[in-house]
Amino acid sequence: MSEQVTQPADPTLESLRRRLVEFAAARSWEPFHTPKNLAAALSVEAGELLEIFQWLTPEQAASVMSDRESAHRVRDEVADVLAYLLQFCTTLGVDPLEALAAKIERNELRFPAPGAKPAPQPDVNPGVGDPPM
Amino acid sequence: MSEQVTQPADPTLESLRRRLVEFAAARSWEPFHTPKNLAAALSVEAGELLEIFQWLTPEQAASVMSDRESAHRVRDEVADVLAYLLQFCTTLGVDPLEALAAKIERNELRFPAPGAKPAPQPDVNPGVGDPPM
Amino acid sequence: MSEQVTQPADPTLESLRRRLVEFAAARSWEPFHTPKNLAAALSVEAGELLEIFQWLTPEQAASVMSDRESAHRVRDEVADVLAYLLQFCTTLGVDPLEALAAKIERNELRFPAPGAKPAPQPDVNPGVGDPPM
Amino acid sequence: MSEQVTQPADPTLESLRRRLVEFAAARSWEPFHTPKNLAAALSVEAGELLEIFQWLTPEQAASVMSDRESAHRVRDEVADVLAYLLQFCTTLGVDPLEALAAKIERNELRFPAPGAKPAPQPDVNPGVGDPPM
Numbered sequence: 001m002s003e004q005v006t007q008p009a010d011p012t013l014e015s016l017r018r019r020l021v022e023f024a025a026a027r028s029w030e031p032f033h034t035p036k037n038l039a040a041a042l043s044v045e046a047g048e049l050l051e052i053f054q055w056l057t058p059e060q061a062a063s064v065m066s067d068r069e070s071a072h073r074v075r076d077e078v079a080d081v082l083a084y085l086l087q088f089c090t091t092l093g094v095d096p097l098e099a100l101a102a103k104i105e106r107n108e109l110r111f112p113a114p115g116a117k118p119a120p121q122p123d124v125n126p127g128v129g130d131p132p133m
Numbered sequence: 134m135s136e137q138v139t140q141p142a143d144p145t146l147e148s149l150r151r152r153l154v155e156f157a158a159a160r161s162w163e164p165f166h167t168p169k170n171l172a173a174a175l176s177v178e179a180g181e182l183l184e185i186f187q188w189l190t191p192e193q194a195a196s197v198m199s200d201r202e203s204a205h206r207v208r209d210e211v212a213d214v215l216a217y218l219l220q221f222c223t224t225l226g227v228d229p230l231e232a233l234a235a236k237i238e239r240n241e242l243r244f245p246a247p248g249a250k251p252a253p254q255p256d257v258n259p260g261v262g263d264p265p266m
Numbered sequence: 267m268s269e270q271v272t273q274p275a276d277p278t279l280e281s282l283r284r285r286l287v288e289f290a291a292a293r294s295w296e297p298f299h300t301p302k303n304l305a306a307a308l309s310v311e312a313g314e315l316l317e318i319f320q321w322l323t324p325e326q327a328a329s330v331m332s333d334r335e336s337a338h339r340v341r342d343e344v345a346d347v348l349a350y351l352l353q354f355c356t357t358l359g360v361d362p363l364e365a366l367a368a369k370i371e372r373n374e375l376r377f378p379a380p381g382a383k384p385a386p387q388p389d390v391n392p393g394v395g396d397p398p399m
Numbered sequence: 400m401s402e403q404v405t406q407p408a409d410p411t412l413e414s415l416r417r418r419l420v421e422f423a424a425a426r427s428w429e430p431f432h433t434p435k436n437l438a439a440a441l442s443v444e445a446g447e448l449l450e451i452f453q454w455l456t457p458e459q460a461a462s463v464m465s466d467r468e469s470a471h472r473v474r475d476e477v478a479d480v481l482a483y484l485l486q487f488c489t490t491l492g493v494d495p496l497e498a499l500a501a502k503i504e505r506n507e508l509r510f511p512a513p514g515a516k517p518a519p520q521p522d523v524n525p526g527v528g529d530p531p532m
């Protein structure tokens with residue numbers, strides 16, 4: 001069982017992606033892992049991450065990792081979001097690192113840094129989410 | 134400007150995380166990047182990814198990458214989700230790869246694969262999301 | 267205590283909205299009920315409703331109310347979504363019924379029913395969500 | 400066409416629910432309106448409402464209705480959330496007002512108001528979302 005092989009101390013995104021593929025295969029969960037179901041699950045988990053913060057003041061939110069239980073919950077939800085994102089990408093053959101690199105490049109053109117030489121502004125799709133305002 | 138340095142052809146998660154940090158710093162966007170705001174933004178972007186699939190049949194969803202425009206939209210939303218996840222992790226000092234590796238290990242105990250030697254079942258928190266049923 | 271007054275058998279949206287206002291006031295929860303927090307909470311609860319359906323086939327989803335426990339969970343999440351929507355509207359002085367009536371009218375112009383006399387197409391914002399395709 | 404009948408100035412939730420049923424029927428959109436699709440659409444729209452607030456300070460968020468364009472956007476997203484909630488309830492035969500009334504009653508027992516006579520604490524499901532802390 002590949003699952004029981006000792007894992008490297010310093011995992012890469014690709015090695016984790018493969019472990020998730022094997023994990024689902026070993027449990028015959030692939031039929032559930034359609035792109036639509038995984039997009040829904042990703043959104044649900046992102047909501048669970050947000051839930052931790054919904055009533056917190058900015059100060060409370062900033063110190064959330066100093067409470068052992070909250071810290072565990074945050075890491076747990078981060079793991080879930082990343083797991084479903086990787087599984088989603090696997091079903092559709094999307095490379096998430098390439099997608100993000102390409103997006104950052106588009107955003108460097110869309111939102112030139114103050115003091116940077118003005119870049120030509122191509123007609124591109126919206127950027128890293130929306131600009132933070 | 135670090136942004137204009139040629140980027141490696143094969144980015145790692147960590148190199149992209151650092152580019153996002155520099156991107157935000159060069160635009161003085163850090164004040165917006167609180168954990169709560171970033172958790173909200175992550176959830177919003179996960180919703181935008183789901184929006185692509187909301188009315189599609191399973192067949193339409195499975196072939197979404199064969200349409201050039203939909204494929205771009207999917208990659209764009211994947212990039213947004215990953216960007217906000219990395220920025221969120223940066224603000225709180227969470228290592229997303231470690232978090233996911235730890236979660237997969239917990240889930241291998243919680244959901245033993247059929248045919249695997251039964252594992253001791255510790256009292257752990259819920260697994261990679263919920264099991265897919 | 268208004269909370270202990272017998273409630274009418276057939277509540278209106280407005281009477282429930284007022285009970286929620288009194289409920290929060292009696293517990294001094296108003297400071298938490300900012301528009302941003304309530305929008306986050308609404309989104310979290312909508313995610314919890316979606317969670318019930320995320321791995322279900324269309325057939326399983328359609329019969330979710332025939333299981334007593336699932337039916338309770340669905341009604342519970344519907345109540346949460348509606349509660350936070352009403353509380354959100356209260357903080358900003360939005361009348362949700364008026365907002366929906368206005369939107370339906372805009373959508374009747376945007377998406378003329380087949381067989382209806384073509385309506386003039388004003389330049390309006392997107393409709394009841396997006397059209398279902 | 401019922402859609403073209405003059406609408407009452409003061410709509411009720413039930414009259415709007417019926418208009419949405421007729422609206423979808425007149426466009427043959429019912430096949431898309433499965434519980435799962437509508438739960439996804441509701442979640443997507445709640446995300447769009449949250450998007451308006453994601454980078455705002457509490458002060459900016461509180462005055463969002465004083466800007467004409469933001470006010471329109473808020474009302475528009477409130478309408479979308481309510482529309483999909485009503486359509487979701489229609490497909491499953493859930494009465495949202497009854498569900499909310501029942502939930503408020505459960506919450507009055509779960510979270511006794513300070514100064515109220517202590518209520519017996521039955522073993523109930525979690526309340527109007529979670530308590531705001």
